[in-house]
Amino acid sequence: MSDTHPTVLPGFGLTLGFTTFFLSAMVLLPLAALVWLTASTPVAHILQVVASPRALASYRLSFGGALLAAGVNLVFGFIIAWTLVRYEFPGRGLVDALIDMPFALPTAVSGIALTTVFSQSGWLGHYLELAGVKVAYTWIGVILAMTLMGMPFAVRTMQPALNEVQRELEDAAETLGAGRWYVFRRVIVPTVLPALLTGFTLAFARALAEYGSVIFISGNLPLKTEITPLLIVIHLEEFDYRGAAALGFVMLAVSFSILLTLNLLQAWGRRRLVLRTS
Amino acid sequence: MSITLDQLTKRYQGVPVVNDVSLEIGDGEFFVLLGPSGSGKSTLLRAIAGLCGLDHGRIALHGRDVTHVSARRRGVGLVFQNYALFRHMTVAENIEFALRVRRARAAERRRRRQELLRLVALEGMDDRLPAQLSGGQQQRVAVARALAHKPEVLLLDEPFGALDAKIREGLRRTIREVQRELRITTILVTHDQEEAFAMADRIGVMNLGRLLETGRPTDLYTRPATRFVATFLGAANLLLARQTPDGIFCGDGQITARGASPGAAGREREVVAVVRPEEIEIARSREGLSSGYLGQATVAEVLCTGPIERVRVRLEAGPDTPLLAQPDRDGGTSLEATRAQFEQRALELASGDRVALGIRRVHLLPTPLSSFTICAKGEPAAAALARNPLLADLSSRMKTRIRTRLEPRLGDYAIDAASTASFLGTTVVGAGARVADEASWLLAHGAEEILVLPESAGVPHRVLIHWAGDAARRPTLAVSASVLRQIAAEAVYVDVMAQQSAAGERPLGIRSLLDARSEARTAHGLELRTELRYGEAAGELAQRLEQSPAQMLIIGLSHPQQLSARFGSLLASPRWPVLIVHRLQESSAQSRSAA
Numbered sequence: 001m002s003d004t005h006p007t008v009l010p011g012f013g014l015t016l017g018f019t020t021f022f023l024s025a026m027v028l029l030p031l032a033a034l035v036w037l038t039a040s041t042p043v044a045h046i047l048q049v050v051a052s053p054r055a056l057a058s059y060r061l062s063f064g065g066a067l068l069a070a071g072v073n074l075v076f077g078f079i080i081a082w083t084l085v086r087y088e089f090p091g092r093g094l095v096d097a098l099i100d101m102p103f104a105l106p107t108a109v110s111g112i113a114l115t116t117v118f119s120q121s122g123w124l125g126h127y128l129e130l131a132g133v134k135v136a137y138t139w140i141g142v143i144l145a146m147t148l149m150g151m152p153f154a155v156r157t158m159q160p161a162l163n164e165v166q167r168e169l170e171d172a173a174e175t176l177g178a179g180r181w182y183v184f185r186r187v188i189v190p191t192v193l194p195a196l197l198t199g200f201t202l203a204f205a206r207a208l209a210e211y212g213s214v215i216f217i218s219g220n221l222p223l224k225t226e227i228t229p230l231l232i233v234i235h236l237e238e239f240d241y242r243g244a245a246a247l248g249f250v251m252l253a254v255s256f257s258i259l260l261t262l263n264l265l266q267a268w269g270r271r272r273l274v275l276r277t278s
Numbered sequence: 279m280s281i282t283l284d285q286l287t288k289r290y291q292g293v294p295v296v297n298d299v300s301l302e303i304g305d306g307e308f309f310v311l312l313g314p315s316g317s318g319k320s321t322l323l324r325a326i327a328g329l330c331g332l333d334h335g336r337i338a339l340h341g342r343d344v345t346h347v348s349a350r351r352r353g354v355g356l357v358f359q360n361y362a363l364f365r366h367m368t369v370a371e372n373i374e375f376a377l378r379v380r381r382a383r384a385a386e387r388r389r390r391r392q393e394l395l396r397l398v399a400l401e402g403m404d405d406r407l408p409a410q411l412s413g414g415q416q417q418r419v420a421v422a423r424a425l426a427h428k429p430e431v432l433l434l435d436e437p438f439g440a441l442d443a444k445i446r447e448g449l450r451r452t453i454r455e456v457q458r459e460l461r462i463t464t465i466l467v468t469h470d471q472e473e474a475f476a477m478a479d480r481i482g483v484m485n486l487g488r489l490l491e492t493g494r495p496t497d498l499y500t501r502p503a504t505r506f507v508a509t510f511l512g513a514a515n516l517l518l519a520r521q522t523p524d525g526i527f528c529g530d531g532q533i534t535a536r537g538a539s540p541g542a543a544g545r546e547r548e549v550v551a552v553v554r555p556e557e558i559e560i561a562r563s564r565e566g567l568s569s570g571y572l573g574q575a576t577v578a579e580v581l582c583t584g585p586i587e588r589v590r591v592r593l594e595a596g597p598d599t600p601l602l603a604q605p606d607r608d609g610g611t612s613l614e615a616t617r618a619q620f621e622q623r624a625l626e627l628a629s630g631d632r633v634a635l636g637i638r639r640v641h642l643l644p645t646p647l648s649s650f651t652i653c654a655k656g657e658p659a660a661a662a663l664a665r666n667p668l669l670a671d672l673s674s675r676m677k678t679r680i681r682t683r684l685e686p687r688l689g690d691y692a693i694d695a696a697s698t699a700s701f702l703g704t705t706v707v708g709a710g711a712r713v714a715d716e717a718s719w720l721l722a723h724g725a726e727e728i729l730v731l732p733e734s735a736g737v738p739h740r741v742l743i744h745w746a747g748d749a750a751r752r753p754t755l756a757v758s759a760s761v762l763r764q765i766a767a768e769a770v771y772v773d774v775m776a777q778q779s780a781a782g783e784r785p786l787g788i789r790s791l792l793d794a795r796s797e798a799r800t801a802h803g804l805e806l807r808t809e810l811r812y813g814e815a816a817g818e819l820a821q822r823l824e825q826s827p828a829q830m831l832i833i834g835l836s837h838p839q840q841l842s843a844r845f846g847s848l849l850a851s852p853r854w855p856v857l858i859v860h861r862l863q864e865s866s867a868q869s870r871s872a873a
Contacts (some may be wrong), residue, residue, distance in 0.1 A: 168362035171329050172420075174349045175356040176376035177427060190366040 034252065037245040049243040050250055054222050055231060061139060062208060062228040063254060069146035070154075070204035077154030077199055084155075085162045099155050102148055107212025114145055115217045137219030142227065145213040150203030157202060161195030194266055201262040208255055279341070280305045280463035281326065281431060285805055286335035287768075288321055292739070294766055296322050297487035298805030299335075303480075306461040308454070310474040313484035314510070319467045322484070323433050326465065328352045340430055354431045355424030359439040361416045363408040369395075369419050370404040376427035394422040397456050414445035421453060425460070432457070434466040438473065450476060471511050475499075483507045486766040491803060503644055503803075504763050505676055508552045515558070515613045516677055518649055519551040519642070520702075526551075526642070533570040533637050547726075548648040548702040550678075551640040558615035559636035560589065560625065567636035577631040578612060587622050589615045591635060646753065646861075647727065647760040649703040650680045653720065655688050663708050668735045668855055675764040680706075689716035700724035706731060709856075714842050714849040721838040721860055727757060730849065730856040738830035738855065743771045743806070744819055745834030745859075746844055751794065752801075753861035754834025759802030761832065761857065770807045771795070772822060774815040816847045823854055835860040 038046065049055060084096055102110060118125040118135040128135055135141045165188055173183045189196070211229045218225040228251055235244035281303040288296040296318045303309045311319040324330045326337060328349035336345045344352050363372055370391055371378075377387045395401050398418040408416050417437055424432060434453070438446045454477055457464050468474055474481050475495045482492040483506070491498060491507050502508040505516065519528040526533055528551060561567045564574075575591040582588075593611040613635070617627075627633070650673055654660040660682045663669065673680050683701075689712050705725040707716050709732040717728050741762060745754040762769050771794045775787045791808035798804040811818040823829050831854055833845055838860060841849075849856065 166360065166362060168358045168360060169364065171324075171327075171349070172356060172358065172362040172423075173364075173375070174329065175327055175352070175354055176423070177350045177379045178375070179350065182379060187364055191364070193366075 031252065034245055034248050037242065038249040041242040041246060045242060046246045049235070049240075049246050054226070055228070055247060055250075057223045058226050058228040058231045059250070059254075061142060061225065062251070063258075065139065065143045065146055065227070066204050066207035069143050069150055069207040070200050072143070072147050073150045073154035073203040074196060074200045077151060077203070078158055078196065080151075081155050081158040081162050085159060099152050101152075103152050107149065107210065108216065110148060111145060111213030111216030114141070114148065114213060118144065118217065136217050137221070137225060139218075139225060141217040141219075142214055142225060145217050146207035146210050149210045149213060150206040153202035153206050154199040157199040158192065158195050161192040165191055197262060197266045201259060201266070204262075205255070205259065208251075279303065280307065280339065281309075281465070282336075282338040282341075283322075283326070284336040284338075286322065286325060286337065287333050288318075288325060288330065289333050294768060295487050296325065297766060297768065298807075299484075299487075299489045300799065300805060301482060301489060301492065303463060303465065306463055308457055308464045308466070308477060308479045310478035310481045311465060311467045311484055312471060312474040312481050312510075313469065315469055317484040318487035319469075319484045320435055323356075323435050323465060323467050326431070327354050327356050327433055329356075353427070353429050354433055355427070355429035357417070357420050357424050357432070357434045357437050359436040361408070361413075361420045361440075363416055363420055363423070365408050367407075368404065369400070369406050369408070369411070372408070372419055373422050373426055375423060380427065390426060391422075394425060397425075397459070398422045398452060412445070413441050414449050417441065417449060418452065421456065425456070425462075430463070432462050432464040434464065436467055436469070438468075438470075446473075453477075483510060485510070485763070488763065488766075489803070490763055501641055502552065504760075505550065505643060505645065506763060508641075508643065509677065513555050513614055513616075515553040515555065517551045517553055517640075518679075518703075519549050519640070520546055521549045521642070522546045526640075528572060528637070528640070533572075533640055545724075546700065546702070550643040550645060550648050552643060553613070553637055553640050555588070555614045555616040556586075556618075557638045557640070558591075558613060559638055560591070560615060560617065560621075560627065560633050561636065562625065562633065564634045567634055569636035569638040572635040572637050575613070575633055575635050577627050577629050577633060579629055580627050585619065587617045587627075589617060589627060591615060591633065593635070644756075645760045646756050647676065647678075647704055649678045650706050650729070651701060651703055652680060652682045652706045653685055653688060653701070654682075654708065655686055656684065659708055660684060662733065663706055663731060666731050666733070666735060668737055669706060669729075669731060671737050672761075672764055689719045701726075703727075704729055704857075708733070709735075709849075709852050711851055713852070714846050717849065717858055718838065718841055721835075721841065721858075726753075726859070726861050728858040730852060730858065732851075732853050732855065735830075735855045736828060737765050738767050739828040740826070741765075741767045741769050741830045741832060742819065742822060743769060743832045743834075744774065744815065745836070746815070746840045747836030749836035750834035750859070751797065754832060754859045755794070755798050755802060755804070757834075757857065757859045758832050759798065759804040761830075762804060767830070768807060769798075769804060770809055771798075772809045772811060772819060774811045774813060774818045776812070776814075816845050819845075820848055830855045830857070832857045832859065 080099070084092065115122070115136055117123050118128070118141060120126065120129050120134075120136065122136070125135055133140070135144060169187055169191065170183055173187050178186070209229070211227075211233075214227055215230055218227065220226050220230055228247060232244045232247045235241075235247065279302045281301070283299055283301040286296055286299045287294055299322060311322065313319045321330065325332055328344065328347060332345065336343060338344065339352065339354070364375065367375070373391045373394055374387045377390060382390075391404070392401075395403065398421055400415060400418050400422070403411070403415070403419075408419065411419065421437075437453070438449060441449065450473070466477060478495055480492060481495055481498055483490045483498065485506050490504050491502065498507060499511050502511065508514045509516070517528055519526050519533070523545075524532075526549070533551075558572075559567055559569045564571050572593075574594045576594065577589060578592050579590040580587060591613050593613065595610070615635075650669065652660050652663045654663060664680060664682065669680065688707075701720060701724050704727040705720050706729045707713060707720070709730050710716070713730055717730065720728050741758065743754065743758045745751055758769060771791065773787055773790050773794070787810045791810055795806045795808055798806045809822075811822070819831065823831060831848070831852075833848075833856065835841055835858065841858065
């Protein structure tokens with residue numbers, strides 16, 4: 001939009017200026033500092049920190065867990081969003097409001113709450129323990145916390161998209177002879193695919209960045225249930241700023257490339273609206 | 279028959295949105311369902327497509343009962359107002375959708391797709407996405423998609439609603455051509471009467487969930503049977519006229535009417551006359567008219583709409599002024615007339631001009647309900663009745679007026695027929711303790727329909743119909759049909775047989791139910807439920823009325839004495855509205871066959 005076309009908000013030059021300024025001050029500059037700090041560290045020290053067995057194990061848990069949690073949110077977020085959009089039931093407003101709870105709670109509170117419920121003596125943990133499943137202080141607990149924190153992101157991005165799927169699309173497909181599963185696969189999912197990808201991306205990003213709740217439920221056993229953000233904090237507490245920066249740089253690089261891929265996928269999907277399956 | 283609907287009923291929260299609709303549509307017919315929004319026409323279409331369940335009734339397509347067949351196996355094609363194209367698929371993929379579901383071979387799919395694209399004049403558009411097409415083109419794709427699996431029936435739900443006038447025109451023609459070429463039975467749903475006229479072989483008009491009338495467009499326009507159809511299809515002036523043995527009179531003069539044979543009634547009756555705006559003649563003076571004189575009027579407004587001119591005229595008040603069925607807001611009477619170019623050239627009109635009005639043709643509605651007259655002993659009682667919600671609702675739906683007539687001697691035992699003028703139209707009385715006497719008094723003074731209204735009677739959900747003696751059947755059914763066209767209630771005919779009747783009489787009872795149902799359907803297009811009860815009539819009816827609130831009762835009498843003798847107990851301060859019908863002799867004009 002050029003400034004020759006008048007709009008309600010101030011012109012293009014001004015808004016772009018603000019955009020650049022804020023992005024620089026809040027995002028680019030700190031990130032650049034991180035990169036600069038890493039770059040000015042001796043390579044041997046970087047490798048020692050970044051490639052240590054403890055760090056490698058934390059990457060696996062952080063990135064693997066976040067992907068898994070985002071996957072869980074993709075499926076269950078879709079179901080929750082569908083239920084909220086399509087059905088009228090008593091208490092729908094309450095359920096709708098509950099979705100946002102993880103947004104509002106301090107993450108530490110969520111962590112404590114989860115731990116209380118899922119520890120060996122907790123309400124649910126007690127029975128899971130009897131069934132041989134340990135949640136608290138294992139990787140399952142980590143994923144549980146990540147899923148909880150990412151859930152509202154998944155639901156809230158899918159909801160408006162599902163809202164826009166006209167019921168008539170399903171009716172049309174049905175009169176053309178398609179069964180429910182066929183309609184779901186070939187009509188509904190392709191129509192909301194961009195929103196599904198966005199929801200997945202946001203849930204993944206949130207899970208990766210989650211710290212407060214995870215450290216309560218994970219038990220933080222090195223090599224087992226230690227996430228990368230915690231490892232960074234440990235380095236900081238030991239005044240190893242350069243080590244912490246190096247780990248941060250690795251997280252930054254990997255998450256940036258994953259997010260970029262997802263974003264490109266989305267842009268492509270939006271253009272074509274579907275992966276042509278046949 | 280391609281499509282046979284038998285007594286379809288669909289309710290939402292107890293309220294029928296499709297109410298006892300029966301309809302037969304022939305092979306290759308283009309049928310248009312016309313009605314205002316909320317009349318149930320789209321729900322009916324969805325029911326035929328199998329997309330919504332029914333509470334009652336059966337649907338057959340080409341003789342196959344599909345009532346319980348799912349939408350995907352019904353073999354219908356459906357087109358929506360908002361196209362409902364799959365946006366992520368190309369035109370080709372959209373059209374081939376139904377074939378792909380059926381696992382047709384690629385070669386066959388391509389052949390069929392090209393055939394359909396040619397049919398809707400979109401050749402070469404195969405690889406476009408819906409977003410790259412105009413609205414009209416998208417709807418063409420939707421039509422092609424709906425036809426791909428060779429459905430037996432094509433259903434179109436307001437397909438032109440989202441398009442502008444020019445494109446609408448072109449698409450209409452395309453759809454009509456496609457329909458003729460494939461000879462596919464088609465139902466189109468619309469609220470636009472012009473569209474209905476332009477496309478239909480036959481039109482069915484719906485209102486309040488009921489299918490009021492079906493017929494060829496010209497028949498429905500020139501000879502409507504109901505007020506609703508008369509006013510919904512084109513503009514219409516509704517006038518109250520008097521039908522007497524000497525002819526039909528409207529205001530001062532006698533008029534020539536279609537749909538009525540004067541004199542057959544044997545007595546004076548009030549009837550509703552439909553005068554189309556183009557049938558009103560305007561001249562400088564009474565002598566200049568070539569048609570029947572209606573009255574003097576003043577021109578209120580002249581609007582030029584291109585080919586025709588619309589004129590609003592106000593009739594001058596006087597004792598013989600014809601009454602408009604529905605008065606203006608200030609109580610005056612104005613009519614709408616249209617004039618062709620040659621008439622405009624012959625006589626130029628400006629607002630304020632005094633003119634004489636003539637009527638070239640009128641059509642009399644066969645409805646027995648013309649207007650309401652509130653009858654009470656005093657002013658306060660009449661005012662209370664005038665505020666009754668059911669009466670207000672009925673009169674506004676019927677576009678008719680409510681008059682008030684004070685009768686201090688209402689209900690007195692000494693009946694002096696000569697002292698009072700006869701009651702015309704429907705007489706309304708309050709449901710007081712002496713209402714049985716009052717009703718008898720009114721019957722003796724010539725009232726033919728009496729509506730007994732309890733205070734605050736609301737619009738009923740169910741109307742019970744009962745008559746005493748075969749002679750009362752015809753008039754009662756005619757009145758019932760007129761009432762039920764105005765309210766979304768279900769109609770139940772209750773026949774009551776004596777308790778001690780022999781077993782052999784049972785078939786007789788069932789026979790009377792079947793007769794009632796078939797007459798209601800053939801003569802009035804009204805679908806009736808029927809019930810047979812045993813016992814004493816008034817008691818059984820009272821019991822039935824107790825079962826649920828919001829009911830109304832219509833009783834037909836073949837003799838005035840039956841009122842107090844048979845139904846006296848029902849009329850002791852009734853809590854439900856009761857409509858009493860007593861007509862000695864039905865004129866042939868009242869039946870639809872004469873129209």
